[in-house]
Amino acid sequence: EVFTSMAHLEATLYAERDIGLTLRKHVQKERERLNKLEKLAGDYEQHSRKALADPNYYLGNPVNAFLLIKRFTLDWDKEVLPILGNNSWQDLNEELQYARQDLPNYEDLSGAATALMRLQDTYHLDTTQIAHGNLGGVSSSTLSDDECFELGRLSYNEDDFYHTALWMEEAMDRLGKDEDEEQEKRAELLDYLSFSYYKQGYTKHALVLTKELLAIDPSHERASNNKRYFEDTLRKQGVSITDYHERPSIKRQVDEYRESQEFQTYEAMCRGEGKQKVKDADKLRCRYIHNNDPTLLLQPVKEEQMSFDPWLVIYHDVLSDREMNDIKLLATPKLNRATVQNSKTGELETANYRISKSAWLKATDHPTVAKINDRIEAVTKLELDTAEELQIANYGMGGHYEPHFDFARKEEKDAFKSLGTGNRIATFLIYMSDVEAGGATVFPYIGLKLHPKKGAAAFWYNLYKSGDGIYNTRHAACPVLVGVKWVANKWIHERGQEFRRPCSISPDE
Numbered sequence: 001e002v003f004t005s006m007a008h009l010e011a012t013l014y015a016e017r018d019i020g021l022t023l024r025k026h027v028q029k030e031r032e033r034l035n036k037l038e039k040l041a042g043d044y045e046q047h048s049r050k051a052l053a054d055p056n057y058y059l060g061n062p063v064n065a066f067l068l069i070k071r072f073t074l075d076w077d078k079e080v081l082p083i084l085g086n087n088s089w090q091d092l093n094e095e096l097q098y099a100r101q102d103l104p105n106y107e108d109l110s111g112a113a114t115a116l117m118r119l120q121d122t123y124h125l126d127t128t129q130i131a132h133g134n135l136g137g138v139s140s141s142t143l144s145d146d147e148c149f150e151l152g153r154l155s156y157n158e159d160d161f162y163h164t165a166l167w168m169e170e171a172m173d174r175l176g177k178d179e180d181e182e183q184e185k186r187a188e189l190l191d192y193l194s195f196s197y198y199k200q201g202y203t204k205h206a207l208v209l210t211k212e213l214l215a216i217d218p219s220h221e222r223a224s225n226n227k228r229y230f231e232d233t234l235r236k237q238g239v240s241i242t243d244y245h246e247r248p249s250i251k252r253q254v255d256e257y258r259e260s261q262e263f264q265t266y267e268a269m270c271r272g273e274g275k276q277k278v279k280d281a282d283k284l285r286c287r288y289i290h291n292n293d294p295t296l297l298l299q300p301v302k303e304e305q306m307s308f309d310p311w312l313v314i315y316h317d318v319l320s321d322r323e324m325n326d327i328k329l330l331a332t333p334k335l336n337r338a339t340v341q342n343s344k345t346g347e348l349e350t351a352n353y354r355i356s357k358s359a360w361l362k363a364t365d366h367p368t369v370a371k372i373n374d375r376i377e378a379v380t381k382l383e384l385d386t387a388e389e390l391q392i393a394n395y396g397m398g399g400h401y402e403p404h405f406d407f408a409r410k411e412e413k414d415a416f417k418s419l420g421t422g423n424r425i426a427t428f429l430i431y432m433s434d435v436e437a438g439g440a441t442v443f444p445y446i447g448l449k450l451h452p453k454k455g456a457a458a459f460w461y462n463l464y465k466s467g468d469g470i471y472n473t474r475h476a477a478c479p480v481l482v483g484v485k486w487v488a489n490k491w492i493h494e495r496g497q498e499f500r501r502p503c504s505i506s507p508d509e
């Protein structure tokens with residue numbers, strides 16, 4: 001018995017050795033995992049420290065914003081979850097899950113990509129330039145081939161084959177020529193590219209790309225089928241498939257409205273092309289006004305004429321930084337944004353999480369709002385409907401507002417009915433931020449472009465005294481290219497103006 005026991009124990013000795021080895025391997029693996037986690041923690045700390053030094057500046061850059069969202073969606077799922085996926089990390093996971101609620105999701109990611117594409121279109125930004133970190137003269141992060149590929153894939157998911165092709169070509173240009181490890185990437189790009197060209201009507205180019213793909217991966221079944229299909233299609237069309245041919249330059253897909261003269265003019269004005277000067281520009285003046293109002297007598301307001309027809313002026317410094325801060329903070333909880341302290345100025349600033357959308361908010365019942373209302377009444381000599389809220393907009397990346405009137409047209413029966421206090425007689429549009437690039441308010445019919453200036457307000461009438469709409473007040477907000485744009489809008493209604501701006505039968509007053 002002793003003998004067998006000893007033999008048994010000897011086996012135990014071997015087992016012990018193996019357990020030691022296994023444990024060591026496990027520890028080694030865990031150590032690697034911990035190293036990765038430590039590096040990750042360091043990355044996050046370093047990145048957030050840099051970005052939080054000036055969040056508006058950082059997030060105001062759409063490429064940074066896109067990359068930040070990508071970090072917490074695609075990169076998170078691909079790179080972070082595999083390291084975290086361990087039950088012993090339950091507690092940590094819960095905490096991360098909690099923080100995760102404030103993080104952007106895949107909807108934000110596709111919104112950010114769409115916004116980037118819009119900026120690219122409106123401002124005629126070259127793909128290579130964006131990828132190299134040049135946003136129309138403002139520098140930004142550069143994009144890797146994988147990031148270009150992701151932008152292509154996100155466009156593909158939106159059936160936007162024009163941008164798919166642009167960004168996949170960009171990713172392709174960045175691949176090394178003959179390196180084997182990149183062949184797989186190249187094959188995937190060719191797959192997307194051939195389909196995108198085909199969808200745009202360039203069957204011949206789609207065929208060329210499919211052949212390239214088959215040269216890399218002869219067993220690619222779909223590519224083989226596509227090749228046969230493309231060849232059949234071309235044969236039926238009587239197109240030679242052997243002729244030399246160049247990569248076609250594909251065109252942006254636009255709907256009818258985007259093709260219209262109005263939209264083209266709007267975008268050209270945003271870029272700074274086309275008509276950029278109002279009639280009688282040399283006769284425009286600046287002056288101080290007080291309207292005999294006691295508050296303004298003490299502190300007159302600077303009025304700058306911008307256009308005579310339609311009448312449009314800018315009032316400078318109508319709101320103080322303090323007031324604008326109040327308004328933004330009022331709006332902030334509703335936006336579900338975090339409030340952070342600017343490390344340079346110490347000022348509270350709103351960090352804009354859902355950056356892909358512009359949000360409209362209403363601010364009422366606050367002493368600052370009441371004070372602003374009084375000031376607007378004094379400056380415009382019009383009566384405000386106090387129940388009418390101050391509308392606040394925070395435009396995020398690519399945030400814009402396409403050409404529109406601020407007044408309701410007679411044909412718009414429903415819009416009229418909902419305007420209980422009458423049509424919008426005038427607009428008082430306050431700029432609550434400077435915008436680094438883009439974000440101008442343009443009036444395409446009169447060649448007027450207003451660049452947001454923090455604290456200044458634009459004021460114009462939307463209606464003649466007859467009540468008829470002034471159609472050349474049509475205006476639009478250009479996409480924000482770089483920076484964050486805040487505006488507050490006060491619409492002034494017909495009701496209450498009977499004595500301040502009496503009706504007239506003359507249509508031109």
Ligand SMILES: O=C(O)CCC(=O)C(=O)O
Pocket residue numbers: 401406429439440441475476477478487489
């Ligand atoms: O944000 C702008 O520049 C214009 C906004 C606007 O036109 C509006 O809110 O009606």
Ligand SMILES: [Fe+2]
Pocket residue numbers: 404405406475
């Ligand atoms: Fe407007």
